[in-house]
Amino acid sequence: TLLGTVTLTDKTRRKGGRHTLASMALAVLPALPEACYGVFPLPDEQYWFVAVSDGMLSPFGDIVGDEAAIRIAVSNFLQITADPAAGWTVYAPSGFFPELDAEDKALSTLIDNKVGLRRARLSQTHNPQILWLWGIAVVALVAGYVGYSAWQTHQEDERIAAAQAALLARQQLEQQAPADNLKPWATQPRFPPMLSACSNVWKDAQISIAGWVFNTATCDAHGKITLHYTLPSGGTVGDFALRLPVLYGADIQPVFNIPGSADDASFALPVSLSLPEHPEALLPGSQQIQHLTSYAQRINARLRLSEMDVSTQLAQGDVQNLPWRTYSFTFITDIPPDRLFAPTRFNSSGIRASSITTTLKNNRLEYTIE
Template sequence: MTAESHSTYAVYPVGKIAFIAGLQWRWLPVRGRAKMRAEAREQLASRWVSLPVGDAGEPGSLLGTLVDRGETPVRHRQLASLALAVQPSLAPNAYGVFPLAEGRWWFVAVVNGLLSPYGDVVGSEQAVRAAVATFLMALPVPADGWTLYAPSGFFDGAVSRLEGLSSLLQGREAIERARLHKTESKTALSLWLLSGLLIGGAWWGYHVLQSHQDEVRRAHAQALIRAQQAALVQHPEQLLKPWGGQPDFASVLKSCSGLWQQAPLSIAGWLFNTAVCSNKGSMTLHYTLPKGGTVGDFAARLPALYGENVRAVFNIPGAADDASFTLPVTITPVTVPEPLLPGEEQIQRMTSYAQRLNARLRFSAPRVLNQKINQTEMPLPWKTYSFTFITDIPPDRLFASTRFSGNGIRIQTITVALHRSRLTYILEGTLYADN
């Protein structure tokens, strides 16, 4: 049995099953096959597998995805996650390193009997050693210590078990649980391709018609803008709604989360610390220096991940143990301000939601502002509250439009902080409500 390697994963064939090492794992605060498939589709994954975690109070799932772009050599084999298949055979708190073909290695980790998202890494010996270091620095040592699985001498001075991968692949139930599901069926894909051909055939005729319709739309839009400007002259209070000129709640969450979810946990050995996303259109990420790393390593690695235009900033003069860089975030502001809820209803609605989730929520005292209109000082018909919302649940899931309405809520910054292997999300913003 040999492992066939690819860019970020490896195939370990055993009989009629091809075990995949190196899936991308993430925790989600939802369960259900349909939701997992939808999430895998958003990540452009061809295969996925999920494992329910948590309890009734905080249900969730560990989702593993494979993006192979059709290059995985299945050869009439069924695909399964190697990490999930061997996990029941490992000690409750353990990590292991196993040699694969072509000089590649595989790192897997289990914490409290569950697969760790830090594990399931395929790469060179150097890359795998870095993954082990990241795992050990991010998690506290269990009371009874870690159980190691590795070739003799791989970890200097450490006692490790020598089990091979094949000896850990025991139990039909574990293998069944590890099977990967297809994100899209062949039938659906065929229909999609056929639809694409039909659409392509009609594109030329549509393009000719579209050019004419664009001219009509532009004329209509200009007329609408002129009408809106005239209405604002007659009703100047419309100019005073500040939430109308800011990005809405959902837009900030979607844009920021899409960026921080792609951020690596470590860069050249430096560990992720915090990410601060602003509604002004930027995100600054901070990484902390572990033992043995250098600022030169980080500065050399960063352009390979984010391009030559992204530069690292270090706290120099100083301890030189913090590296940061800033990325642009595309956030579209609201053009028409939405109606507000009464202040008491707004406050109770958001507070009740935080209490159900065991999140921390702080409000400032309400502020009622005045505005000068035609040389007359007039009180505005709304009031504002500053708030801070702190949670361990990813906010893009927590505040999905199907769960929570963002009317009158504007986010200034979202901070993501890693502490003891858990991410904490801090949302700071303003809530607008009718008097």
């Protein structure tokens, strides 16, 4: 920043007789060569250092200080700034730089330039009249805001009263309805999106890694898929451990069944899953369980079902039978489940999977949904 200033002489006085200030560095710039630096004496054993590089004022110049401070400023400028091809033009009092051919030039000769002074004038930034106008505008805005806020508060109170009345009426009608957080299908990812997300990961899995052959992949509802590979003849755990980071990155590390036979290698990958915003409505009665059973029979899949307890301990200590039936199931098929249970083929309302396992058997993939 150009902090050095000089007061303009009477011949450049503005209307009204007021003096004005100008940047001393900008004022002397037209009179200086394109590559120069200079030290000029000021009263009270002070000096002013200015530097020009490539025709522009250097940010390391325009410094006022005693002799020691100025010498440090000059040294910093010369260390940071590249030397020009023709060398530096130097201005300094006689003997200030004894090792240099410096010209002792008076500062007054550099600022005796009307064009340079007009260019270097500094403009006033403080205007009391403008501040008063701003103050009036702020007061008006605050008053308007307060009035508008009061009106909004009144409107909001009316809306709240109406909403509370509607809520009370709805609560009276729904006192017996269980909360969403009691519904077990509200706390797990929806069935088709989970099948699709897991499928996208295991479809990209390697059939073989360093000779180790794919065995199983288990994808769970917590957003993780664990893949297992079986040791081939002549293979080693070292081969697998070296190859895995090349394929999946250094963050993915294998786990071997050591101590043990050291013939199984596994590693986990993330799966992007999300919970439903609201649990969907169930199909009426036993329609869904019949639908799933019929679907398994049609495609010759193996299905095992077990009914679970549907009573729930409430906060007040009472036991309440909830208005739905809960089953655990195991569904085994050789058809890829992301296609088998696509929304266009199967209405999966109320169905959730805790895990989906893909197993390689006799060169064919088998899928187990639980």
